[in-house]
Amino acid sequence: AQTVTQSQPEMSVQEAETVTLSCTYDTSESNYYLFWYKQPPSRQMILVIRQEAYKQQNATENRFSVNFQKAAKSFSLKISDSQLGDTAMYFCAFMNRDDKIIFGKGTRLHILP
Amino acid sequence: DTAVSQTPKYLVTQMGNDKSIKCEQNLGHDTMYWYKQDSKKFLKIMFSYNNKELIINETVPNRFSPKSPDKAHLNLHINSLELGDSAVYFCASSPRRHRTDTQYFGPGTRLTVL
Numbered sequence: 001a002q003t004v005t006q007s008q009p010e011m012s013v014q015e016a017e018t019v020t021l022s023c024t025y026d027t028s029e030s031n032y033y034l035f036w037y038k039q040p041p042s043r044q045m046i047l048v049i050r051q052e053a054y055k056q057q058n059a060t061e062n063r064f065s066v067n068f069q070k071a072a073k074s075f076s077l078k079i080s081d082s083q084l085g086d087t088a089m090y091f092c093a094f095m096n097r098d099d100k101i102i103f104g105k106g107t108r109l110h111i112l113p
Numbered sequence: 114d115t116a117v118s119q120t121p122k123y124l125v126t127q128m129g130n131d132k133s134i135k136c137e138q139n140l141g142h143d144t145m146y147w148y149k150q151d152s153k154k155f156l157k158i159m160f161s162y163n164n165k166e167l168i169i170n171e172t173v174p175n176r177f178s179p180k181s182p183d184k185a186h187l188n189l190h191i192n193s194l195e196l197g198d199s200a201v202y203f204c205a206s207s208p209r210r211h212r213t214d215t216q217y218f219g220p221g222t223r224l225t226v227l
Contacts, residue, residue, distance in 0.1 A: 037218075039154075045203060045218035089154060099210055100169060103156040 002027045004094050006104035013082055014112050020067075021077045021107050023092030030054075033095040034068070034075045039106070040088040048090070051075065079109075087111045116140050117219035119204050125225045126194055133190045134222045136204030142217075144168075144210045145187035147179060148203040150221070156203070162187050163210040191224075199226045 004025045013019040025034070036048040051059045051068050058066050063080045079086055092104040117138045126132050138145065146169075147159040160179045161169035167179070176192040191198060201221045207214040 043201065043221045043223075045156075045205075045221075047215050047217075050215065091156060098169070099161070100158050100171075101216065102158075106154045 002029075002094060002096055002102055004092050004102050004104035006090075006092050006107050008107045009105070010108040010110070012110040012112055015082060015084060017082055018078060018080045019082055019109065021079075021090050021092075021109065023075045023077070023104060025073050025075065025092070025094045027073070027094065027096065029097055032097070034066075035093040035095070035101070036064070036066070036075075036077045037091040037093060037103075038086075038088045039091065040085075045091075049077065082111050084111050084113060117204060117206055117217050119202075119219040119222050121222060122220060123223050123225075125227065127227055128194055128196060130194050131190070131192045132194060132224070133188055134202055134204075134224070135186070135188045136219055137186050138204075138206040138217070138219075139185065140206060140208075140217065141185075142206040142208050143184060144207045144214070145181065146205040146207075146216065147187065147189050148205065148218075150201040150203060152200070160187075160189075161210070168210060194224075194226045196226050199224055 032053045034051045038046045038048045049061045065078045067076045089106045091106045094102050120135045144163045146161045150156045162181045165181045178190045180188045203221045204219040205216040207216045
């Protein structure tokens with residue numbers, strides 16, 4: 001079965017610090033997509049970043065970047081210069097060959113002033 | 114303009130009732146989805162429609178029935194509501210049924226069954 005594991009249920013960091021959220025997944029597929037979604041208190045689900053498994057280069061979006069280790073099946077999210085508005089639940093997700101997205105259980109991130 | 118909208122945002126109802134949640138997207142997307150987020154924040158796909166055709170139907174009780182009157186709408190009807198149905202339900206859409214396409218989520222509908 002394909003699974004997505006986020007081992008950190010909750011994290012807190014000071015504003016302006018860098019934080020890394022971990023995610024591991026399990027699949028026998030070789031071509032797939034990985035995502036990080038952010039869910040702020042407003043409850044909206046917002047795509048943060050996306051990675052295609054066949055691309056070795058790590059995706060980046062402004063202050064957000066990933067460390068994609070395909071062999072280790074690891075897909076961590078790094079947030080640089082964290083801001084108060086980054087406070088949210090962060091979900092790691094995997095899209096399988098059937099186009100189903102499988103989500104991890106989320107990491108609640110608190111950015112402290 | 115809201116890209117993916119859901120109505121209502123909050124729904125409180127008694128056990129045994131039948132209720133519907135509506136979803137509309139104005140993005141011109143072909144594919145729409147319903148997800149359920151339980152009290153532990155775990156998100157799980159329920160259904161997916163592509164051009165009004167059902168393409169993903171996860172293990173969901175028969176009491177849940179999606180209806181897609183046209184490409185821009187995917188409604189979720191729930192019969193005989195149970196306490197365990199309390200959750201946040203998210204609608205999403207993507208341009209096509211393709212892995213490269215990003216899914217855009219609606220704001221969610223919080224369903225509370227008493």
